[in-house]
Amino acid sequence: MVFRIRTYNNIAEAGLEAFPRSQYEVGASIEQPDGILVRSANLHQEPLPETVQAIARAGAGVNNIPVEKLSEQGIPVFNAPGANANAVKELVLAGLFMGFRHIAPALAFVAELSGEGETFEKAVEAGKKRFVGRELPGRRLGVVGLGAIGGQVANAARALGMEVVGYDPGITVEHAWRLASDIRQARSLDELLAECDVVSLHVPLIEATRELINERRIAVMPDSALLLNFARDGLVRRSAVLAALAEGRLGAYVTDFPHPELQGQPGVVALPHLGASTGEAEANSAVLAVQNLREFLEHGNIRNSVNFPDVVMPRTDGGRLAVANANVPNMVGQVGTTLAEAGLNIVDLLNRSRGELAYTLIDVDGEVAPDIAGRILAIDGVLKVRSIPPVSGRG
Ligand SMILES: NC(=O)c1ccc[n+]([C@@H]2O[C@H](COP(=O)([O-])OP(=O)(O)OC[C@H]3O[C@@H](n4cnc5c(N)ncnc54)[C@H](O)[C@@H]3O)[C@@H](O)[C@H]2O)c1
Numbered sequence: 152m153v154f155r156i157r158t159y160n161n162i163a164e165a166g167l168e169a170f171p172r173s174q175y176e177v178g179a180s181i182e183q184p185d186g187i188l189v190r191s192a193n194l195h196q197e198p199l200p201e202t203v204q205a206i207a208r209a210g211a212g213v214n215n216i217p218v219e220k221l222s223e224q225g226i227p228v229f230n231a232p233g234a235n236a237n238a239v240k241e242l243v244l245a246g247l248f249m250g251f252r253h254i255a256p257a258l259a260f261v262a263e264l265s266g267e268g269e270t271f272e273k274a275v276e277a278g279k280k281r282f283v284g285r286e287l288p289g290r291r292l293g294v295v296g297l298g299a300i301g302g303q304v305a306n307a308a309r310a311l312g313m314e315v316v317g318y319d320p321g322i323t324v325e326h327a328w329r330l331a332s333d334i335r336q337a338r339s340l341d342e343l344l345a346e347c348d349v350v351s352l353h354v355p356l357i358e359a360t361r362e363l364i365n366e367r368r369i370a371v372m373p374d375s376a377l378l379l380n381f382a383r384d385g386l387v388r389r390s391a392v393l394a395a396l397a398e399g400r401l402g403a404y405v406t407d408f409p410h411p412e413l414q415g416q417p418g419v420v421a422l423p424h425l426g427a428s429t430g431e432a433e434a435n436s437a438v439l440a441v442q443n444l445r446e447f448l449e450h451g452n453i454r455n456s457v458n459f460p461d462v463v464m465p466r467t468d469g470g471r472l473a474v475a476n477a478n479v480p481n482m483v484g485q486v487g488t489t490l491a492e493a494g495l496n497i498v499d500l501l502n503r504s505r506g507e508l509a510y511t512l513i514d515v516d517g518e519v520a521p522d523i524a525g526r527i528l529a530i531d532g533v534l535k536v537r538s539i540p541p542v543s544g545r546g
């Protein structure tokens with residue numbers, strides 16, 4: 152069987168090479184794709200063919216993908232958690248230094264200098280007093296969102312001598328374990344904002360975080376604080392930031408998300424969404440996204456999905472049925488009965504749920520014929536059914 156993968160954006164070669172050519176056709180113009188591999192391209196308005204079984208994001212944020220709609224259709228969306236975290240952390244540190252040492256306006260000042268020799272040197276020395284900065288040790292950094300990126304930013308800032316406070320009501324045990332022990336936990340976002348010299352945002356853009364930083368929240372921050380946004384444009388109300396900068400209440404806004412409203416505004420430093428743009432991060436993200444996609448297409452296994460639970464079961468000799476369904480009672484029972492009626496013996500089974508969705512892998516001692524898969528798809532609540540051939544039978 153040959154799988155067809157449609158790509159959007161530039162996907163790193165290391166990832167594309169991880170698709171065996173004998174089993175995959177991959178490209179930007181692939182028709183009727185089984186899978187989609189994407190970075191930041193906006194898929195919300197993109198017509199997605201009915202053939203699509205899965206979408207993999209070679210990166211972290213999935214706000215460019217219609218996850219809810221795909222969940223209703225039983226289609227998993229994968230991402231590459233942590234694969235670009237180091238790259239983002241390094242750029243956040245650069246942003247921190249840029250903000251505290253006024254590097255962007257200082258560079259602009261030098262670029263505009265004229266004259267030569269002593270006149271030039273005098274202008275340099277006279278001008279530099281406008282760019283007196285602040286040092287990191289003893290300053291307090293507030294990290295909002297302590298996941299893969301926020302956790303690394305917190306630890307790096309701690310190592311540079313900053314005091315670090317974090318806020319993340321949904322932190323995972325794994326991420327909590329990785330935090331330096333003296334990173335303090337804020338009880339609320341307002342508590343964090345009120346006591347920090349720098350605030351760095353590392354939360355996903357979802358409805359609950361849209362314009363998380365607005366007029367009211369900026370008013371809580373101490374004067375001259377620095378706001379770093381390397382997560383998403385929509386987390387910050389731009390008009391609130393511009394007003395606070397104009398009134399001198401906010402020290403600077405360093406962001407990875409330029410916008411016409413921000414262009415040329417004093418106090419704004421904007422980079423062109425470079426957080427994950429290193430060779431290493433692009434390769435790591437693409438390779439992990441391709442692994443996720445291949446595991447799903449070839450074996451039905453789910454790892455690193457943002458809408459489905461992890462469901463990974465070693466293959467047995469026979470065929471495999473993969474069923475995505477609503478998380479309601481008696482689904483596995485009905486599927487099992489249908490298989491029994493077809494004379495298929497269940498060799499192994501794994502069922503997991505996450506929120507309103509559930510997913511089941513069932514290995515049988517034969518192969519599930521299309522008409523049996525069709526009968527299972529007809530069961531009320533079943534969203535998607537795939538019959539995956541035995542490993543030895545794949546051509
Ligand atoms: N600039 C870039 O190029 C770039 C690169 C990678 C990721 N990102 C952005 O950064 C985001 C975070 O990436 P990550 O890899 O750290 O993701 P992650 O899932 O590992 O971490 C996100 C954390 O935010 C927490 N969170 C969610 N809502 C919150 C809230 N309201 N308040 C506090 N914490 C909250 C979650 O519990 C989680 O721990 C991505 O969603 C993406 O938008 C940007």
Ligand SMILES: O=C(O)[C@H](O)COP(=O)(O)O
Nearest residue numbers: 190191209210211212427
């Ligand atoms: O969420 C992410 O991983 C980043 O925003 C990176 O986006 P990119 O893959 O388009 O660079």
